[in-house]
Amino acid sequence: MITSAHNSFSRWTPAWFLAPALAITAAIVLVPAVQTIWLSLHDYLLYEPDAATFIGLRNFAAILQDEVFWISLGHSAIWIVGVVGLQFLLGLGTALLLNQSFWWRGFARALVVVPWALPSVIIGLMWTWMYDFNVGVLNDMLVRTGIIDAPIAWLARPDLALPSIMAALIWQGFPFFAITILAGLQTIPSELYEAAEIDGANRGQMLRHITLPSIADVIATALLLRTIWVANSLDVILVMTGGGPGYATHTLPLYSFVRAYNSMEFGYGAALALILTLLLLTVVWLYVRRASRDLDR
């Protein structure tokens, strides 16, 4: 697009502007990503990097036989569906409420986002402390109100550890849905509701026929984005249980990290990371297609 004002525009100008970002990104993202592929085809142990031997797809073959992989994959599925689903429902409810008018609405909108700003280590710390077996506030409140008779070891019981960590992550992430959906709600013209009211529609009908269809697009984008984030997130689990007890809180990224970091088996860990990436590719593709559809405008 060369107009008269663009006399000084040379074909190479954009390249100069982009060069620093491209060079750094290539060095710290692309090269490592390609290296992960290379590592995944090797038997690479960190403490003896020179002894790395090419083993083809044998890491992947071993993974398919690996019981822990299948356990982690199952947990990842529960993790993604449970966390994203409940974050969404809670976020949708919050957004619908915060879209009503009441005098302290601005205050509520600002504060509800706070959990989302916090580091995962702090989230792990806060919730581990609330879940504490001996003097945790959660056990205290549940015992006081008579809901349970004796304190529960939330993070040490294999059946409760994963749901307990999921609760922490749902808490952290629902504000994202709330503010995204709220932003979508604010774009709905109020004339639509006024017209519906004249036609005698009730609140439930307005929600079903006006509100939800109008924000369907925003919801779809937010769901895709959160699915990717939640699927990749492992630090809260790492802080709260480290994957235990046993394999009770192993998810796919966590297992990949544990194999690479604790056992120093970089080849195997890299193969697990690649499998996670491949599994997520469809979701990433759907999201990127949505996010980049305006690029040519």
Place this chain on the structure above:
Amino acid sequence: MKDRRTKTRRFLEVELPVLAILVFALAPYIWMVLTSIKPQAELSLWPVRYLPENATLDHYRELISRTSFAGNLLNSFIIAAGAAILGLAVSIPAAYAFSRFRFRGRRMLMTGFLVINMFPVVLLIIPLFVLMKNLALLDTFLGVILGHSTFAIPFAIWMLTSYFNAIPKDLDEAAMIDGATRVQTIRLIVLPLVAPGVVTAGIYIFITSWNEYLFAMMLSGQSVRTVTVALQLFIGEFTIQWGLLTAGGTLIALPVTILFLLVQRRLVGGLTAGAVKS
């Protein structure tokens, strides 16, 4: 839409649920701060005493004097500020190019930066560790800053491109007709207009870098250890000293909470721009 509900009904149907959600959102945070100001003796009571009887700052004093925490805070600050500066320095020109020029490969490159942001951390962290080891950048500020750039740069480019797009191209063209060079135009016309966006993007990088744990843990050792990594090590070291741990948690959380509340309105606009625009 006019709300025809009575005051009481609105209180029960809107304000009360909102209040419950706010309590849910803030309670863990408040509980952390309350724990950090209770003396050790009150922390081991059962049933739990909710409000501190003799509030104290002892845990904070102990944390600063007996551990490396003050130094870790400084490390985190240097790394987060460095990540913000490096991220902005390379993202501003890139975002300008994406916004103002139409060139071959533009769409592909922008999509590429978006896809990078979706990569699982575990995909990058292993080879990045090997790379930093070979470059002798392990346990250096630059090493961790570069690690954080893996997410800071792609994000900042997308955010800044949308801010640049909001400024009419006619302004650049008018300046260049008047004889300004491309660089002069950017410096004198475009950058001042996009400054609020640049500040928002910078603060967002600062917050995410300050909060980040995995890269910092892999790439830092004793000399540049960040607060998040240090706190996680304390959890192992001082398991039952919840006063000390929550004091550390409060000191880490407060600065980012304040920063986040300051830029929240614009940040939410920038983050949701892609999602809402249709």
